[in-house]
Amino acid sequence: MVAVGASAQNITAAGATFPYPIYNKWFTEYNQLHPNVKINYQSIGSGGGIKQTTEGTVDFGASDMPMKDQQLAEAKVKVMHLPTVLGAVVPVYNIPGVSKELNFSGDVIADIYLGKITKWNDPRLVKDNPGANLPAHDILPVYRSDGSGTTFIFTDFLSKVNPEWKSKVGSDTSVKWPAGIGAKGNEGVAGMVRQSPYSFGYVELIYALQNKMAYGTVKNSAGKFLLGSPEGVTAAAAAAAKTMPADYRVSITNASGAASYPISSFTYLLIPLKFADPAKGVAVKDFLTWMLDHGEREATEMDYAPLPAQVQAMERRTIATIK
């Protein structure tokens, strides 16, 4: 290990809540290896992360969705996006008497939230789930009431597969939901779905895995119904890596490839192109290299999907340009 610098570095960072558990682990481990570098990360949400980073309040930030062109143009501190790990969203439901794993196509999910599919025994649901014995009962769609990257990924996917969704609702951290009720956080949606018979909702893959929740499959662009898994998410990222733009701002929902899970997304660190304090720049650069060398390996054990090798190689070149 190369010594980073003699003086103690207190680096502040803020942003997304989704990757907080693994970031916290990385920053703690890195601090044990380099006692003079302490990274203090506050999980205040992606919106706050973007704001504080571009205003220079914190040294770097984190966001679940890439910044928009306008935000990049207006930023006082110019930043680059560096993908760290991947997340995914899975459909959850509660239908008394149905224990079979259900299949959902993106088009059907969009129509459930558009209020166009209102009964569980709708012909389109029955067609995707032969032999599931779906009841003639009203569907209660549940969505995230708090703004979140999870909602962004989910609505981004729905916008790609359903033209009406794209024109009427669109994608963002909060959208104007045509139907359903809102619950706060992954735990709120999961709790509401568990509590309410005949409900349908969406949660983060990691939340579902760690709470051992049953969830449904989603149809990918190759027409296969896939159960969400870190492998499927990394496969989606690998499929998108071939056409990865230099600034990494890419949506990988509904990615090509038979093994690609369709509701996947990168989560990013927002790193200033040039640090005001060069010593901090050196420290952050060293951390990022360490993250790719060692950190990525820890992702899987915490249920995060690691970056595919191609993206890691590309990032090493980008990190070298940080001043």
Place this chain on the structure above:
Amino acid sequence: MSLEREPEPSSPPTAPSLPMDAAPIHAPAIINFVAASEPVAQEGPPSPIRQYLSARGNGGLADRTFAAAMLVCALSIFAIVLFILTILIARSKLSLAQFGFGFFLRSAWDPVSGDFGALPFIFGTLTTSLLALAMAVPLALGVAIFLAELCPARLRAPISFLTELLAAIPSVVYGLWAVFVLVPIMRDQLGPLLVKYLGWTGFFGGYNFGVGMLTASIILAIMILPIISSITRDIMLAVPVSQREAVLALGATRWEMIRTGVLRNARIGIVGAVILGLGRALGETMAVTMVIGNHPEISKSLFAPGYTLASVIANEFTEATGDMYLSALIEIGLALFLVTIVVNAIARALVWAVTRGAPARSI
């Protein structure tokens, strides 16, 4: 006989000699306060208060300093309110410019296209709060009347303690309780009953999922019940006993005594308690968010999901990225501020209209 008995009349005065002995010790001190001009030299050293007062110098300066300090404290309330208002207006400039006053009357809430309006949130806030008051006030008055007037002394302490305990429970705990207990009851028992007996009113239409405006109102009612009842009880206990005795002496029954002797004298304080409860209901965030459904729509049915001003801020502020979006959320805060002021003003005006120049007479 008579000679032998003669000492007897003189002996009783010696019997209660203890209190008589004790009295002289206090007597000079009392005289000191009543007649300050009396010399105190013979009585020993002056009282500690007197010593302190004569040692501290000019009394006028101390009085003025004290009055000025208290004035600053009082003015700080104005300063805080003005400061909040200024910040709210300054930070919501963008959406104020875009939507103008119409913001408070528009139903749109679409972060994607940047179209915002506060009406569904104002509707949700007012409906849930007023419904909660309608449920909580009679119950709270009942609790307070029982505690203050009818309760056996043995029961008073435990009931008072439990009421205050209810007030101390954090709102997220109420929310959790509502999600796990109230929502299923609403969905499976109470809801169908309401549809069956009150369905004709039209307020219980649509599908009942257990979450919605009515559930939120019920949890709010439970949350504001302890505040209203404990303040009302304290106010009722502050009514002098002589009022009760006078009314009873005129031949009133117990209920008439409570109504004319106690409630009537305490009414302004009771309205104050109700306003405090309303204040908590208007601003309550966490518990409401967990059960109201968070869907900005205006529906006649109380089973329908709704949204409140406080909830939308709590839900969307952290991830609001666009400037217009943030600005609209802060204007929602401004709307909540204004709603609170207007509702309070109306309540004050009501009290004023009802109590203006109305001395004791039967209600």
